[in-house]
Amino acid sequence: MEWLIAAVIAVMTGCGVFLTLRARTFPVVMGLTLLAYAVNVFLFTMGRLQIGLPPVIDKAASGYTDPLPQALVLTAIVIAFGMTSFLIVLALKARSELGNDHVDGMHKSADERHASAHKKQQQSTEELSK
């Protein structure tokens, strides 16, 4: 089971890193979400893998699983959820303000392309008239 969990974390982290390095905002959001999932599973395993053991005191229990990582994961999930929703709204805002979904907003929107093409044309006609 250790191998399975480790592989799951590795694959999710790898995909998360790959997507986070993409140039469009949507894959970046997806990548950060995957990274958040990976880190949650990772945190969970840090209390060691136990099956069928209670986290809180129980007289019939033969042993206990560590309850602290579960509390940490709960906190981390809530925070990651809030942050992701904020990032989505921000990505939408950037999409509307920068005119495209590139993370650097470097590619011009259709209107700007039109405007700059128009300007270039003007310049070339001016040069010709000289």
Next chain:
Amino acid sequence: MNQFASFPVLLPLIGGIVILLSQRAGIGMQRLLNLGFTLLLLLLTGWGLQQSLSGDYQVILLGDWQAPFGIVMVLDRLSALMLFITALLASAALWYAINTDTDKQGHHFHVLFQIQLFGLNGAFMTGDLFNLFVFFEVLLLASYGLLLHGGGRLRTRAGLHYVVINLVGSTLFLFAVGTLYGMLGTLNIADMAMAVQSVAAEDRGVVTAAALLLLVVFGIKAAMFPLYMWLPNAYAYTTAPVAALFAIMTKVGLYSMIRVHGTIFGESAGDLAFVHSNWILVLGLITLVLAALGVMAARIFRQQVAYLILASVATLLIAIGINSQAALSATLYYLIHSTFIGGALFLLADVIRVARGTHADTFTKSTPVDQPILVGGVFMLLAIAISGMPPLSGFFGKMMILNAAIVHNWFWAILIVILLAGLMMIVALARTGSLLFYSVQAEPEKPAPALNKAAFAAIIMLLVTSPLMVLLAKPLTGFTEATAAQQTDHRSYIDAVLSRQPVTEVSK
């Protein structure tokens, strides 16, 4: 009595909620409330600082659970100092924001401002690593809102980068925290410092990896090479009061390095002692070189100020990397200085930007600013302070750092980098000053708008701290030395945190 120590964290939270509820009462009421809460916080942190002079640790057990089972808040000299300079900087930034109507550019400026202070104060006081993560998230979420306050293309673009890199940072923080918990079995900083002494030899590599991963996270916050790329644009394109308040944000990363790495991987950690120090020193030196080049290459004044902030962070990283008690004392002196002067420079850049109309703060020929002698004089004094020339506080801070570096093996490298970077900053700032104040149109098209005197008072207030730090250098260095001594005395920190008994005994 002891519970009063938690008020610097609670007050801004209550303030944020109250201001949110007073939304209908209008902007005037919100300003009044925010100013009231911030000034109250200033008084409270001043009182806390005065309390900490005794050298006691004020340990607050949240929910009355004994450490390391519950979360603790610790108020010692270092925390009290950070709380006080945050409150002072926040007061100046808020005063500027109110007098320039920056807070009217969007919604909820005052709420976010208080929540930002809540996150900062919590991060400065917590004694628990996971709790530090939570307060980081609080201060980051508020900072996202503040950074984007007012909107605009460049701001949105810089904000997107800032949010994404900090989300990556949060994920890395969780990986590091998880690994440390898995290895040490605790998240209380004092308890971790105990547990790290008995790490098995085969586990040392994993613990070192986690420690350095944590350094990456704090490096993102502090803008350490190669993780500083987000800073110049984010700070240059946000509103001035927010940029001024953010002068303390990079210091959160530095504080965390001093607190977390300094305590857990201190000299008592055996083979793991100071695994981070050389990394911080080398990366600090590289950051300083790049920051000085950035100062020279900047095309607009706000970006230049952002690189100056980066240079001050780099100088502090070098001082932390030198890793001695004298260097830590010098770090704290320089930290106070650079926070206030950096904040003042961002506000001044905004004054210049507004005065120059369409030319803004680009280095082009424009109409002269209103009251050029006053504004130019303040610019000159701030430039002297930030570039580390006598007689202002930057010079003394740098001299203390270099003085502490003499015994270090890499003294010559540190000396050459700090002095050369200082020279480059002086040249760049002299050029900026002459371009902004001397190279002006002889016959302006239209007169510059009148200087906003009330807002300018905030800059004067921050500027005055610099000569005050020189005049009061003796008591101040006495305080920073005592703080450094307290911070390097891990034994009593651990004892104070772990021996603190709950108020109520558990009934058997």
